[in-house]
Amino acid sequence: MGKKDFEANAKDGHGVAWPISYDDLAPWYDYVESYIGVSANKDGLDSVPDGIFQPPWEMSSAEKFIANNMAKKYRDRHLIIGRSANLTKPTEAQSSLGRTRCQARSYCARGCTFGAYFSSLSATLPSAKKTGNLTIVTDAIASSIDYDEATGKASGVTIVDVRSKATRSYRARVVFLCASALGSVQVLLNSTSKTFPNGIANSSGAVGHYIMDHFTGVVGMAEVLMV
Structure with a gap:
């Protein structure tokens, strides 16, 4: 969510204004992104704020073609690479949980044996187990x-x-x-x-x-x- 998402109700007069702002949540976005591992490009767009990212996936030739042509014709329209919780450059903390780099096999829905795609099985449960205080x-x-x-x-x-x-x-x-x-x-x-x-x-x-x-x-x- 970006700043506009928190300000919309107050500006258009519908609904109830948010009691917090994007700036209040920003440090927590960073905390979560650092933990789960998010591959993305820093695009500098207010609508999709940048965060703590790992290297992004490369666009395909077709995606690059469309993105370049959109940039030439429209200043307010952007084609960006998708942001996903797939590790491209695991941190030491992520590696310590047994998580490795995404192999780009498109089998996320089957369960990632590499632990590259963020899930409770690959990240939060192993983290809890390391504390010695986990009972399943x-x-x-x-x-x-x-x-x-x-x-x-x-x-x-x-x-x-x-x-x-x-x-x-x-x-x-x-x-x-x-x-x-x-x-x-x-x-x-x-x-x-x-x-x-x-x-x-x-x-x-x-x-x-x-x-x-x-x-x-x-x-x-x-x-x-x-x-």
């Missing part, structure tokens, strides 16, 4: 978030065992709910208590309404004929 629980489905009436905070999570169907709870100081748009809503609505009879964080009754799941992408395709 399998065959468990998050059912609800536990709420402590005394502290007014989430205190853990209750899960359902896939095999036995029994429930058990895990206590925690911090709970991250990362179950996708629909899954997260389901867990929130399941998390009822005296304070939140209609689901945790749902005093407004808005949880379960106005849901938008993630778009995987919008693609435009064309055929370039080189004569």
Whole structure:
């Protein structure tokens, strides 16, 4: 996201203005990019701000042809190389997790055995394992978030065992709910208590309404004929 994304609501008068700006998030973008590894070119465009990048992939001949011609005719239109979380020059920290350079085989969706494409399996779980404080629980489905009436905070999570169907709870100081748009809503609505009879964080009754799941992408395709 760029500066315009944070300023649009305030400028056009629709919706609620963001309580933070791009500058507030910029250091965290750098932190995340340094960790996951992002291959990209520094294009100097406000709409897609530059960050901490690894060497970009080279454009194909057709892409270069289109980019050069667009640059000649339009000052406000740019064809840039795609930015992706594929390692092209792994850092020492990334290599220590067993991650190596992307082999450009286009098999990311199958799971990258080189650990080049950022994922929980190639990066975050190995990082957590190195701390010595990681316990992985399998065959468990998050059912609800536990709420402590005394502290007014989430205190853990209750899960359902896939095999036995029994429930058990895990206590925690911090709970991250990362179950996708629909899954997260389901867990929130399941998390009822005296304070939140209609689901945790749902005093407004808005949880379960106005849901938008993630778009995987919008693609435009064309055929370039080189004569």
